[in-house]
Amino acid sequence: MSFQSILKRSCLAIAISGLLGFSGPLLAASAPAEKPAADKAEEKKPIQILFTNVNIFDGFSPELKKGMSVLVENNFIKEVGNNIKKPEGAFVVDGEGRTMTPGLIDMHTHIVFMTPEGTNTYQDEWDGPGGGAMAAQAVRDDFLMKGITTIRDIAGNSRGIARASQRGLLIAPRIYTSGGVLSHTGGHGDWGDRNDLDVSDHGAKIQHSMIVNNRDDVIEASRRNYRNGAHFTKIMAGGGVASRFDPLEILGATQEEMEAAVEIAEDYGTYVAIHAYHDKSYQRALDAGVRSFEHGFLVSEDIVKQMAAKGEEVVWSFQCYMSVNSFGSYETMPGFFTHEQKLKGVSVGKGARNAAKMMKKHGVFITGGADMFGPGLQEKVKEDLTCNVKAGFTPAEALKHWTGNAGKVLKWSGPLDPYPTYKLGTIAPNAYADILLWDGDPTQNIELVLDEDKLDFIMKDGLVYKNQVVEGDHPHFRAPKTPLTRSQFSL
Numbered sequence: 506m507s508f509q510s511i512l513k514r515s516c517l518a519i520a521i522s523g524l525l526g527f528s529g530p531l532l533a534a535s536a537p538a539e540k541p542a543a544d545k546a547e548e549k550k551p552i553q554i555l556f557t558n559v560n561i562f563d564g565f566s567p568e569l570k571k572g573m574s575v576l577v578e579n580n581f582i583k584e585v586g587n588n589i590k591k592p593e594g595a596f597v598v599d600g601e602g603r604t605m606t607p608g609l610i611d612m613h614t615h616i617v618f619m620t621p622e623g624t625n626t627y628q629d630e631w632d633g634p635g636g637g638a639m640a641a642q643a644v645r646d647d648f649l650m651k652g653i654t655t656i657r658d659i660a661g662n663s664r665g666i667a668r669a670s671q672r673g674l675l676i677a678p679r680i681y682t683s684g685g686v687l688s689h690t691g692g693h694g695d696w697g698d699r700n701d702l703d704v705s706d707h708g709a710k711i712q713h714s715m716i717v718n719n720r721d722d723v724i725e726a727s728r729r730n731y732r733n734g735a736h737f738t739k740i741m742a743g744g745g746v747a748s749r750f751d752p753l754e755i756l757g758a759t760q761e762e763m764e765a766a767v768e769i770a771e772d773y774g775t776y777v778a779i780h781a782y783h784d785k786s787y788q789r790a791l792d793a794g795v796r797s798f799e800h801g802f803l804v805s806e807d808i809v810k811q812m813a814a815k816g817e818e819v820v821w822s823f824q825c826y827m828s829v830n831s832f833g834s835y836e837t838m839p840g841f842f843t844h845e846q847k848l849k850g851v852s853v854g855k856g857a858r859n860a861a862k863m864m865k866k867h868g869v870f871i872t873g874g875a876d877m878f879g880p881g882l883q884e885k886v887k888e889d890l891t892c893n894v895k896a897g898f899t900p901a902e903a904l905k906h907w908t909g910n911a912g913k914v915l916k917w918s919g920p921l922d923p924y925p926t927y928k929l930g931t932i933a934p935n936a937y938a939d940i941l942l943w944d945g946d947p948t949q950n951i952e953l954v955l956d957e958d959k960l961d962f963i964m965k966d967g968l969v970y971k972n973q974v975v976e977g978d979h980p981h982f983r984a985p986k987t988p989l990t991r992s993q994f995s996l
Contacts, residue, residue, distance in 0.1 A: 551579050552579055552967070553576065553577065553578050554597075554967075555577075555589060555595045555596070556574060556575040556605065556940075557598070558599055559602075560602065560605065561605045561606075562908075562948050563909070564606075564607045564904075564909030564912065564932060567899065567948065569604065573585060573586065574586055574589040575605065577938045577940070581935065582933065585932060601974075604942070604946045605932060605942055605943075608939030608963070608964075609652050609890075609907045609908065610656070610872075610915070610929065611648065611653050611873070611874055612874035612911050613822050613875065614648075614656050614658055614875060614878075614886075615659065615878050616640045616663050617661035641675055644675075644677040647883045647884055649676065649677055649678045650970060651960070652960050653678055653887070654939040654963070654965040655678050655680075655912075655939065656679070657682075657915065658680055658683065659683050659739050659874070661685075661713045667734070671924075681736045681918065681923065683735055683738060683778065684730035684731075686741055687715055687723060687726050687727070687740045688714050688715070689718055689762075690716055690718055691750065692757045693744055693757060694714035694716075694741040695748070717762065719762065720761050723765040723766050724765055736775065737770065737775045737776050737797075737917070737921070738766050738776075738778070739780065740762075740766055740778070740780070741781075742763065742781040742795075743757045743779075743783055744782070744849075745780060745849075746846055748846075749846065752849075753782050754783055756786055757780075757781065763793035764794070767794040771794070774919030774920040776796040778799060779797070781800060783803050783804065784807075784808050788808065791819070795819070797820050797822060797914065797917075798822065799822045800824060800853075802854075802860045803853070806863050806867075809860075809866075812867075812870075817870045820872055822874050823864070823871055823873055823874070825873065825889050825893050826875055826876075826877070826885065827882075828853055828857035829892055829895070829896060830888070830892060832851060832857070833854045834854070861896040870910065871910060872906050872907070872911045873906035875887075890903050890951060891952055891954065900947060900948050903951055904947060904948060911929075912928060912929035916928075937966060938967040941964075942960075942974060961974050
């Protein structure tokens with residue numbers, strides 16, 4: 506028997522045994538050299554789970570679809586309807602009136618910065634392998650096990666963790682990554698001083714940032730990122746709060762540099778995201794063809810109108826909790842920030858609610874992303890959802906930012922999309938089986954998402970990671986036995 510056949514058989518057996526757990530050995534990959542024809546036919550039979558009696562938030566519509574059924578086959582949703590006939594051999598899960606939503610998607614995070622000690626330790630004592638191990642634990646505990654089944658890492662060298670998740674080697678959400686962020690010397694991504702190293706030493710070796718100071722640098726850095734597995738490009742197009750020496754108002758990339766980044770991204774079939782707060786940076790980006798706009802809490806209504814006119818060709822990524830809550834006042838700023846950083850944060854916090862109001866007023870296409878990092882913050886990721894409501898959005902709109910809209914944007918990676926086969930962020934046919942069941946209705950009470958006891962069920966890619974619905978030791982719902990060796994179904 507070929508290695509490929511053995512691997513396929515092993516992965517299917519793992520899927521049948523259940524759901525990712527955290528102890529126990531992998532199932533054996535060995536099998537008899539010959540199998541009866543009947544067994545071979547059984548081997549090809551798909552794994553089917555039929556959810557009944559669920560009220561569906563599909564990722565878009567504010568109205569729940571009540572009393573519905575959902576048929577999952579292997580790792581995707583095959584059918585959604587009122588009266589789905591139970592396929593022979595399918596396992597039935599009675600939702601008992603629970604609310605079903607897509608898995609949540611955080612569109613702005615930095616998993617390699619999630620050290621328990623915070624950024625001061627990162628700045629002074631960063632250890633790459635150790636940091637990677639801590640990031641791997643964080644994406645399991647603070648994302649996947651809280652119902653966040655996909656994340657977009659939007660600055661930092663998380664490509665190894667992303668690939669490990671894709672291949673089933675790590676208990677983690679799906680990860681889309683920008684690779685190293687592009688920044689000019691002295692810009693928001695210039696972290697060279699943090700270890701008293703030259704920029705070339707820090708940026709090139711660790712590859713969290715890549716210093717670019719002209720068009721050629723941008724082209725080279727973009728291509729290097731894509732070669733190494735990035736799914737899109739991130740540019741620091743203005744100053745930031747968490748960095749020490751760059752004013753918020755600086756222009757982080759020339760028009761020529763911005764256009765070069767977009768040109769290379771389009772050559773690869775993907776897109777560019779920018780970090781910026783002010784009109785001038787946003788205007789350059791709009792003119793250059795940038796599609797994903799992060800932050801922007803100090804932009805004018807004219808910029809907002811320009812974004813709205815582009816419809817779903819561009820997106821505003823709203824980091825609500827970090828800007829409104831953490832940056833709400835000097836006293837609430839993270840304790841590891843310097844005085845100068847806190848002053849910048851207060852300025853951003855004052856503008857965030859107004860920006861959200863304008864974006865909603867003009868119908869800008871919006872996603873959500875918590876931007877959590879450092880001690881005491883990454884554990885609060887889902888508070889970004891509740892913050893969206895406090896900023897003026899309805900609970901259904903907040904969920905849409907974190908599901909359906911996010912899923913659309915992730916597909917902008919085109920041929921670089923690591924999960925190209927099915928849709929993300931929606932409960933619909935031909936979507937990945939990323940499914941949550943809630944005891945209650947988060948479209949009416951968004952605070953429900955903060956109560957872990959109300960999140961009864963977590964499925965990602967057809968595997969169950971949390972189950973408070975099905976009793977007993979059914980093979981479909983046994984707690985998974987350590988990471989898979991490879992993804993058991995097609996990507």
